[in-house]
Amino acid sequence: MIGTNKATETLLKVENLKKYFPVKKGLVIQRHVGDVKAVDGVSFEIYPGETLGMVGESGCGKSTLGRTILRLLEPTQGKVIFEGQTLNELSREEMRKIRSQMQMIFQDPFASLNPRMRVRDIIGEPILIHGVLNRVEREKRVSKLLDVVGLSTHHGERYPHEFSGGQCQRIGIARALAVNPKLIICDEPVSALDVSIQAQVINLLEDLQAEFNLTYLLIAHDVAMVKHLSNRVAVMYLGKLVELTSSEELYLNPRHPYTIALLSAILLPYPNQKKGRIILKGDAPSPVNPPSGCRFHTRCPETQDICKVMDPELIDIGNKHFVACHLTIHTYEKIKVGNSVTNHQ
Amino acid sequence: MGRDLLIHVKDLRTYFYTDVGVVKAVDGVNLEIGIGETLGIVGESGSGKSITAMSMMRLIPQPPGRIEGGEVLFYGKDLLKLSEKEMMKIRGNEIAMIFQDPMTSLNPVLTVGEQMIETIVLHQKVSRSMAKRRAIEMLERVGIPEAKGRVNNYPHLFSGGMRQRVMIAMALSCNPKLLIADEPTTALDVTIQAQILDLMNNLQQELGTAIMLITHNLGVIAELCQKVLVMYAGNTVEYTDVNTLFAKPMHPYTYGMLESSPKLELRKQRLDPIEGHPPDPYRLPQGCNFAQRCRRIMPVCEREKPTLLEIEPGHFVSCFLYERVKI
Numbered sequence: 001m002i003g004t005n006k007a008t009e010t011l012l013k014v015e016n017l018k019k020y021f022p023v024k025k026g027l028v029i030q031r032h033v034g035d036v037k038a039v040d041g042v043s044f045e046i047y048p049g050e051t052l053g054m055v056g057e058s059g060c061g062k063s064t065l066g067r068t069i070l071r072l073l074e075p076t077q078g079k080v081i082f083e084g085q086t087l088n089e090l091s092r093e094e095m096r097k098i099r100s101q102m103q104m105i106f107q108d109p110f111a112s113l114n115p116r117m118r119v120r121d122i123i124g125e126p127i128l129i130h131g132v133l134n135r136v137e138r139e140k141r142v143s144k145l146l147d148v149v150g151l152s153t154h155h156g157e158r159y160p161h162e163f164s165g166g167q168c169q170r171i172g173i174a175r176a177l178a179v180n181p182k183l184i185i186c187d188e189p190v191s192a193l194d195v196s197i198q199a200q201v202i203n204l205l206e207d208l209q210a211e212f213n214l215t216y217l218l219i220a221h222d223v224a225m226v227k228h229l230s231n232r233v234a235v236m237y238l239g240k241l242v243e244l245t246s247s248e249e250l251y252l253n254p255r256h257p258y259t260i261a262l263l264s265a266i267l268l269p270y271p272n273q274k275k276g277r278i279i280l281k282g283d284a285p286s287p288v289n290p291p292s293g294c295r296f297h298t299r300c301p302e303t304q305d306i307c308k309v310m311d312p313e314l315i316d317i318g319n320k321h322f323v324a325c326h327l328t329i330h331t332y333e334k335i336k337v338g339n340s341v342t343n344h345q
Numbered sequence: 346m347g348r349d350l351l352i353h354v355k356d357l358r359t360y361f362y363t364d365v366g367v368v369k370a371v372d373g374v375n376l377e378i379g380i381g382e383t384l385g386i387v388g389e390s391g392s393g394k395s396i397t398a399m400s401m402m403r404l405i406p407q408p409p410g411r412i413e414g415g416e417v418l419f420y421g422k423d424l425l426k427l428s429e430k431e432m433m434k435i436r437g438n439e440i441a442m443i444f445q446d447p448m449t450s451l452n453p454v455l456t457v458g459e460q461m462i463e464t465i466v467l468h469q470k471v472s473r474s475m476a477k478r479r480a481i482e483m484l485e486r487v488g489i490p491e492a493k494g495r496v497n498n499y500p501h502l503f504s505g506g507m508r509q510r511v512m513i514a515m516a517l518s519c520n521p522k523l524l525i526a527d528e529p530t531t532a533l534d535v536t537i538q539a540q541i542l543d544l545m546n547n548l549q550q551e552l553g554t555a556i557m558l559i560t561h562n563l564g565v566i567a568e569l570c571q572k573v574l575v576m577y578a579g580n581t582v583e584y585t586d587v588n589t590l591f592a593k594p595m596h597p598y599t600y601g602m603l604e605s606s607p608k609l610e611l612r613k614q615r616l617d618p619i620e621g622h623p624p625d626p627y628r629l630p631q632g633c634n635f636a637q638r639c640r641r642i643m644p645v646c647e648r649e650k651p652t653l654l655e656i657e658p659g660h661f662v663s664c665f666l667y668e669r670v671k672i
Contacts, residue, residue, distance in 0.1 A: 057534035164622050194389040195561060199605035199618030206615070221534065228607035228616070251609065265539040266609060267564025271587045279543055280536045283504045 010081075011215050012046040012069070012183060017078035019061075019068045023288060037287050038064040040239035041078070043314070046183070051209065051216040053230030053247065055223055055262070057284060061239040062219045066185045069217070070102055071095055082183070100130045103176035107188035109168030113160040119146075119171055120156030126178045145174040148211075149204060166197035173204065177212065185217045190225065202229060223266055227251055235259050238287055238295040241314055245321040255323045257300050294326065302327055350418075351522055351555050352401070353377045357415035359393075359400045362408060366627040370396040370410075372579040375653065378523065378572075383549065383556040385570030385587070387563060391623060393579040394559045398525045402442060403432050419523075438468035441516035445528035447508035451500040457484075458496035461515050468519045483514040487544060506537035510544065517548065527559045542568055563603065567591060575599050578624055578634035581653055584661040595662045597639045633665070641666060 020035035038061040046052050056062045067073045069080050071087055080087045082098065090098065103126075106112035113122055123142045127133055133141060143153045149170040160168055169189065176184050189205065190198040202225065208214060220226050226233055227247045234244040235256065243256040254260045261278040280299045285291055291298050297307040306326050314324040359371040371393040378384045386394045399405050401417050403424065417424040424435065436442075444450040452460055461480035462473055471479070477496070484492035487510040500508060509529060516524055529545070530538040546569060549556060558569055566573055566587065573590045575583040575598065583596040594600045601619040621638040624630055630637065632647040639646065645665050653663040 057536065166622060194623075195563075195602055196389060196605055196619040197622060199607075199616040200620070202607070203616055203618060223535070224607045224609040227609060261536060263609075265535045267538075267542075267562065267568050268609065269563040269567050269591060269603060269606065271567045271591055277539060277543075279539050283506055283537065284534075 009048060010045045011048045011083060012217075013079075013081040014045070014069060015043050015079040015081070017042045017065070017068060017080065018076045019064050019073055020076045034288050037239050037290060039068060039075075040287075040290070042236075042239075042241055043078075044234060044241065044244060046215055046217060048182070048215055049209075049213055050231040051218055051229050053226035053233040054217065054219045054236060055221060055226050055233060056236035057221060057262075059238075059284060059287065060236045061287070062236050063187055065236070066104070066187050066217065066219050070099065070104060070185060072104075097130075100126070100132075100179040101181050102183045102185070103179065103181040105169075105172050105176050105184060105186045105189050108192055109165050109172055110160065112172055113168055115160055117159070118156065119158055119160065119163075122160070122171060123156070123174045123178055126175060130179050132179065141178070142174075145177055148177065148208070149174045150200075164197075165193050166200060169193060169201055170204065173201075173208070177208065180212070181214070183215045183217065185219065187219045188221070189218070191220065191222065198225070205229065223262060235262065238284060238290050240295060240324065241322070242296065242324050243322065244314065245319075249319070249321055253321075255317065255321070255328045256296075256325045257302050257327070258296050261301075294324075349380045351378050351380045351382070351420070352557075353416075353418040354397075354401065355416045355418070357397065357400055357417065358413040359396050359405060359410060360413050361410045368626045369579050369629060370626070371400060374415075374574075374576070374579075374581050376574055376581070376584070378555050378557060380522070381549070381553045381555055382572065383558060383570045385558045385560065385566040385573045386576060387560060387566050387573060388576035389561060389623060391578070391626065392576040394576050395527055397576070398442070398527055398557065398559055402436055402440060402525065403427075434468070437464055437516075437521075438519045439521055440523045440525065441519065441521040442525040442527065443509070443512045443516050443529050445531050447505060447512050447532070448500065450512060451508060453500055456497050456499055457503070457511050457515075461496075461511075461518055464515060465518050479518060480514075483518045484511070486548070487511070487514040487517075488540075489514070505533055506540060509533065509541055513541075513544065513548070517552065517554065520552065521554060523555045523557060525557045525559070528561070529558070530565060531560070531562070538565075545569065563591075563606065575602075578626070578629065580634060580663060581661070582635065582663050584653070585659060589660055593660075595656060595660065595667060596635075596664050597641050597666070598635050601638075601640075 017039055018041055019039040020037055022032050023034040023036060024030040025033045042065060054062045064073065068075045075088060120142045123145055124138050127138050127141060142156060146153055146156055151167065151170055190201050193201060209216060218226060218229055230247045232245065233247045233250045235242050237258050243259045254263055261280050264278045278301060282299055285298055293309045294307040294312050297303045304326060312324045312326045314322045316322050317328060354374060354376045357371055357374045361368040361370055374397050376384060388394045400412055405412060412425060458477060458480055462476040465471060465476040465479055466473060481492045481496050484496060489495050489507060489510055503511060530541050533541060560566060570587050573585065573587050574581055577598050583599045594603055605616055605618045607616060619638050624634055632649055633651050636642050636646040643665060651663045651665050651668065653661050654668060656662045656667045
């Protein structure tokens with residue numbers, strides 16, 4: 001595991017990040033009637049060279065989080081610190097420069113490529129904008145990038161509609177790599193692709209990470225895929241992190257009831273494996289009026305009274321395994337007390 | 346076969362005639378579903394799984410599409426030979442269908458109750474008030490809370506999972522013999538997907554409806570189906586029961602698909618993908634459609650098309666690797 005050992009240096013630090021979208025009522029005089037709390041106080045760090053997975057169901061705020069980190073959306077509150085620089089304090093021009101260090105790969109491979117541009121211009125555009133190379137060098141670089149992602153130079157002359165979904169995603173990846181970024185935010189990079197093509201793109205992402213020493217923030221809903229690609233995984237529910245730990249630990253020892261239910265809901269490609277599946281009742285509540293206390297208490301199979309009133313904090317229960325659940329905190333403290341008692345004896 | 350067949354599809358072929366050429370979307374599919382059985386059809390996008398279902402329901406837009414051949418025997422009666430009027434009595438009544446996107450398949454300007462009553466009154470000789478009672482009963486059955494009030498709501502007031510429940514209630518309201526479910530959980534979150542699959546499982550056991558489930562997710566197949574048909578570029582490549590398929594996949598495509606998905610329980614290791622991409626439907630190769638991507642390609646694969654043969658009892662595979670063995 002690269003990265004986890006070098007815990008001292010941080011590439012990206014997110015501190016209590018919040019993004020609210022106002023809900024307005026009225027045609028002419030718009031009254032502010034509430035907020036969609038898409039991201040509500042999220043903090044984590046990403047170390048150089050690692051992949052941090054961010055999983056959650058639709059509407060939990062994982063994509064908004066990715067966009068807010070890049071300041072494609074302005075955060076309502078909180079800080080994003082990239083290599084010691086607080087991004088929120090930068091001017092537009094400074095921000096534009098630093099974006100060459102942070103790129104994004106999007107979910108829909110067709111919608112994220114301009115249909116009227118040739119592939120070589122799509123890939124060359126970031127180089128042009130950041131003005132790093134002259135025309136000849138740029139063309140060379142584009143050919144090299146096409147080669148790196150498994151396409152050939154003549155593909156550069158074509159338009160996006162001439163490519164399949166998997167190939168379009170490769171073009172999107174080449175574009176993200178064009179300016180030698182350090183961090184790439186991958187927002188559902190394979191969910192629009194067919195199973196047999198997904199594996200190709202997953203392998204490509206891994207190869208590129210090793211070759212160019214990239215750091216990924218991987219946003220996805222497919223837990224098996226995220227576990228496969230990530231060193232550490234964070235689980236999000238209704239705008240908050242509920243659990244954050246190494247991907248092995250998350251699978252072997254999930255502690256938050258939501259994570260446990262999420263893992264148990266995954267359908268494995270083996271028949272007759274109807275193991276103790278936890279089927280959560282109902283839908284996720286609306287982020288406009290999230291439940292009081294712990295946001296998961298309305299669906300949690302183990303709700304206690306305290307969960308309805310107090311919002312649990314994300315606490316390290318040992319070995320950098322962070323969990324936001326009253327239950328875990330209590331059991332953990334009980335174990336700790338129990339241990340100290342046995343130690344005394 | 347010795348069991349009661351509900352539906353038997355023989356050599357179904359559906360082609361689309363476009364300005365640029367002919368697309369053989371379904372090219373010789375055979376399948377059978379017994380009473381109360383669940384058959385899964387798995388394949389990638391463009392493999393012809395939805396077109397197979399649409400052809401069975403005679404819902405192919407003509408032109409550009411045309412059912413070029415084959416038989417769809419429902420209780421021994423060929424649905425492809427029925428008049429449109431007779432077919433309408435089958436659709437929604439004997440064979441019902443649910444779709445992937447529950448938002449676009451419900452009418453947004455009618456309440457869910459009106460839509461359900463419409464179906465029930467059309468097919469069963471009952472009054473509207475009886476039909477409404479039946480609608481409420483079905484909504485309760487699929488787990489919609491306060492069904493009495495919710496029956497008067499419009500579709501936009503339901504969440505994605507709830508809409509899919511409404512669709513299931515509507516489809517089952519006339520007690521169909523066969524339910525065709527086309528990617529019923531693809532648009533849903535995993536925790537909601539678990540709810541819906543659980544519901545379908547329970548309803549099937551209660552009502553004894555046969556299900557034909559179309560999906561690209563092998564996990565869904567393992568969860569719900571007894572028999573599985575694997576499709577690739579318009580052809581059946583493998584057909585067997587679910588345990589055999591996962592334990593002993595024979596076609597290189599099925600094998601490759603099972604190998605290439607990340608496994609939750611395994612330690613991180615490099616994925617082994619199927620290289621390349623599916624063939625252009627306008628220019629299908631002369632030989633086996635999977636030949637260009639196959640690791641075990643032989644000279645014969647590029648010349649001739651393999652046929653679906655019963656390699657082991659109940660295990661049908663369309664691949665030259667096994668034809669040799671047989672000869």
